[in-house]
Amino acid sequence: xxxxxxxxxxxxxxxxxxxxxxxxxxxxxxxxxxxxxxxxxxxxxxxxxxxxxxxxxxxxxxxxxxxxxxxxxxxxxxxxxxxxxxxxxxxxxxxxxxxxxxxxxxxxxxxxxxxxxxxxxxxxxxxxxxxxxxxxxxxxxxxxxxxxxxxxxxxxxxxxxxxxxxxxxxxxxxxxxxxxxxxxxxxxxxxxxxxxxxxxx
Amino acid sequence: xxxxxxxxxxxxxxxxxxxxxxxxxxxxxxxxxxxxxxxxxxxxxxxxxxxxxxxxxxxxxxxxxxxxxxxxxxxxxxxxxxxxxxxxxxxxxxxxxxxxxxxxxxxxxxxxxxxxxxxxxxxxxxxxxxxxxxxxxxxxxxxxxxxxxxxxxxxxxxxxxxxxxxxxxxxxxxxxxxxxxxxxxxxxxxxxxxxxxxxxxxxxxxxxxxxxxxxxxxxxxxxxxxxxxxxxxxxxxxxxxxxxxxxxxxxxxxxxxxxxxxxxxxxxxxxxxxxxxxxxxxxxxxxxxxxxxxxxxxxxxxxxxxxxxxxxxxxxxxxxxxxxxxxxxxxxxxxxxxxxxxxxxxxxxxxxxxxxxxxxxxxxxxxxxxxxxxxxxxxxxxxxxxxxxxxxxxxxxxxxxxxxxxxxxxxxxxxxxxxxxxxxxxxxxxxxxxxxxxxxxxxxxxxxxxxxxxxxxxxxxxxxxxxxxxxxxxxxxxxxxxxxxxxxxx
Numbered sequence: 063x064x065x066x067x068x069x070x071x072x073x074x075x076x077x078x079x080x081x082x083x084x085x086x087x088x089x090x091x092x093x094x095x096x097x098x099x100x101x102x103x104x105x106x107x108x109x110x111x112x113x114x115x116x117x118x119x120x121x122x123x124x125x126x127x128x129x130x131x132x133x134x135x136x137x138x139x140x141x142x143x144x145x146x147x148x149x150x151x152x153x154x155x156x157x158x159x160x161x162x163x164x165x166x167x168x169x170x171x172x173x174x175x176x177x178x179x180x181x182x183x184x185x186x187x188x189x190x191x192x193x194x195x196x197x198x199x200x201x202x203x204x205x206x207x208x209x210x211x212x213x214x215x216x217x218x219x220x221x222x223x224x225x226x227x228x229x230x231x232x233x234x235x236x237x238x239x240x241x242x243x244x245x246x247x248x249x250x251x252x253x254x255x256x257x258x259x260x261x262x263x
Numbered sequence: 264x265x266x267x268x269x270x271x272x273x274x275x276x277x278x279x280x281x282x283x284x285x286x287x288x289x290x291x292x293x294x295x296x297x298x299x300x301x302x303x304x305x306x307x308x309x310x311x312x313x314x315x316x317x318x319x320x321x322x323x324x325x326x327x328x329x330x331x332x333x334x335x336x337x338x339x340x341x342x343x344x345x346x347x348x349x350x351x352x353x354x355x356x357x358x359x360x361x362x363x364x365x366x367x368x369x370x371x372x373x374x375x376x377x378x379x380x381x382x383x384x385x386x387x388x389x390x391x392x393x394x395x396x397x398x399x400x401x402x403x404x405x406x407x408x409x410x411x412x413x414x415x416x417x418x419x420x421x422x423x424x425x426x427x428x429x430x431x432x433x434x435x436x437x438x439x440x441x442x443x444x445x446x447x448x449x450x451x452x453x454x455x456x457x458x459x460x461x462x463x464x465x466x467x468x469x470x471x472x473x474x475x476x477x478x479x480x481x482x483x484x485x486x487x488x489x490x491x492x493x494x495x496x497x498x499x500x501x502x503x504x505x506x507x508x509x510x511x512x513x514x515x516x517x518x519x520x521x522x523x524x525x526x527x528x529x530x531x532x533x534x535x536x537x538x539x540x541x542x543x544x545x546x547x548x549x550x551x552x553x554x555x556x557x558x559x560x561x562x563x564x565x566x567x568x569x570x571x572x573x574x575x576x577x578x579x580x581x582x583x584x585x586x587x588x589x590x591x592x593x594x595x596x597x598x599x600x601x602x603x604x605x606x607x608x609x610x611x612x613x614x615x616x617x618x619x620x621x622x623x624x625x626x627x628x629x630x631x632x633x634x635x636x637x638x639x640x641x642x643x644x645x646x647x648x649x650x651x652x653x654x655x656x657x658x659x660x661x662x663x664x665x666x667x668x669x670x671x672x673x674x675x676x677x678x679x680x681x682x683x684x685x686x687x688x689x690x691x692x693x694x695x696x697x698x699x700x701x702x703x704x705x706x707x708x709x710x711x712x713x714x715x716x717x718x719x720x721x722x723x724x725x726x727x728x729x730x731x732x733x734x735x736x737x738x739x740x741x742x743x744x745x746x747x748x749x750x751x752x753x
Contacts (some may be wrong), residue, residue, distance in 0.1 A: 083726065106281060107722045108462070108492040110387050141421060145429035161426040171433055176446060181438035181516055185445040188509045192449045193477055196456055199498035203491045206483035213486065221419055222464040224281035
């Protein structure tokens with residue numbers, strides 16, 4: 063029952079570096095074919111087809127954006143309906159908090175003017191949907207994360223420039239460093255490295 | 264990749280690799296000495312300076328003019344401006360609309376061209392988006408100050424308060440608040456998302472500890488994981504899809520500020536489309552005004568190529584024609600409606616001897632309607648001097664478009680007793696010069712500290728070009744077909 067965080071170095075994975083995306087795609091296919099499950103790749107540009115090869119799919123973001131958009135639209139119309147018509151209530155918590163509706167007759171238009179209230183609702187739809195897209199992307203990606211164990215690999219210095227890195231992670235049930243290293247060496251990689259971490263992954 | 268059409272080979276001139284792209288774009292920021300080049304002789308003996316220093320210095324100088332004019336305005340009140348009865352808003356609305364319009368090209372390039380898979384946007388989108396953000400900032404200053412008490416500008420927003428007072432949501436001015444603030448927010452988010460992978464590149468490329476930590480922090484620890492890229496691309500395309508209707512709505516709402524009024528010359532249905540086209544027109548002119556000198560100063564001719572310039576000039580020509588059509592329709596409406604007030608307005612616009620503002624109308628027609636027609640000539644689209652002449656002319660013309668719309672209509676409406684005259688004061692002009700200063704100041708700060716061309720998208724372009732090459736070697740016939748199809752499309 064130790065309360066001290068275990069910081070002894072543990073294997074994080076084995077990485078191989080390639081100098082172009084086609085070599086990476088080919089290698090990823092072979093690594094998957096060899097039966098490894100926890101595989102990720104680090105590339106300077108989005109490589110199309112890579113997530114298909116890695117058999118990884120995630121469509122959550124689209125739904126997050128969709129529901130944010132719906133929420134923005136509903137909030138926009140609700141705000142305008144409540145403030146311009148609402149339900150007359152008095153002596154309630156709403157009144158105390160300054161949340162009472164204040165109907166105004168503007169040019170004889172209805173209190174709840176659906177067409178005139180469209181632009182603010184429309185803008186709020188876009189605003190909230192954009193929040194959903196940006197912050198959803200950042201959150202699902204687990205960012206911000208200033209340090210990640212894979213940065214311990216020397217080849218990651220160039221993974222944002224001109225190197226394509228493939229990584230088999232230690233969480234893989236079939237993880238065996240020697241076997242993976244041998245496999246990766248046969249895939250035309252520039253170098254293969256074992257990555258250690260002391261972050262408790 | 265399969266559904267991407269082949270890219271034009273002329274979009275990237277010279278031999279490039281991923282590393283050389285990093286160096287070309289990234290080192291502009293990481294090596295401060297770049298900004299001391301090219302050296303320009305000054306009248307003071309022995310003192311050399313660079314375009315960056317001159318432009319930044321000028322921007323800083325004018326920024327101070329802006330601060331001074333804001334102090335003057337807040338201290339004395341709106342009276343220091345030329346606004347009067349019947350011209351309740353003059354330079355403030357003119358400049359607001361002008362700046363907002365300039366911003367629109369950035370969103371068009373980053374969003375609409377992304378949806379249309381136009382790869383030529385890759386080398387111009389970053390600084391066009393920067394222009395969007397800075398132009399919206401310049402625009403936002405005007406309505407905030409025109410409230411007279413900018414410290415209570417939050418009254419524009421709906422918030423619970425003891426008076427139970429809410430904004431008047433049926434007013435286009437309130438729509439403006441929503442549209443412009445959403446536009447500013449979404450533009451900044453889109454810009455930041457685009458910058459994340461580039462920050463990671465700069466973090467890995469930086470030599471100094473400070474730059475590494477700073478870029479590391481703003482990159483959010485981006486590591487280019489395949490899963491991250493997947494969501495990233497998903498988010499980008501969604502943002503593009505959201506920004507496209509947004510950018511159309513923003514200038515539409517701005518045009519509603521006028522079109523919803525019953526003032527002669529304003530109450531026309533053509534305003535929304537012609538404002539949006541005018542915004543893109545002005546925006547592309549401003550993008551070119553910056554792109555032409557920047558590519559020369561920073562030796563980016565290989566990335567922002569003659570092809571880019573040519574295509575931007577063509578977009579400018581096309582949107583310019585839409586705008587010109589708008590002017591023609593305004594004249595037609597006035598005549599066809601048979602409304603005396605509209606006819607009188609038309610007369611006030613074109614009659615050179617009888618009306619005080621007709622010179623502005625004819626300046627507009629010359630600078631915005633006639634001079635841009637030079638862009639029909641392919642040779643002129645390759646001539647930097649003529650291009651700069653045309654873009655400057657458009658910037659002036661688009662400003663006069665708003666000048667024609669506002670004082671002419673307001674000083675001559677239905678009741679002769681309320682006719683008036685409008686002329687700007689020194690502080691109107693000082694504030695306008697000041698916002699230009701703010702824009703220059705921010706643009707050159709941006710060039711100093713952030714990558715002005717999207718690094719990872721340029722790499723993507725390079726990657727696709729290499730793929731196209733391979734593809735055409737594999738299937739010569741298909742390659743040929745693709746080339747002919749492309750030539751046909753031009």
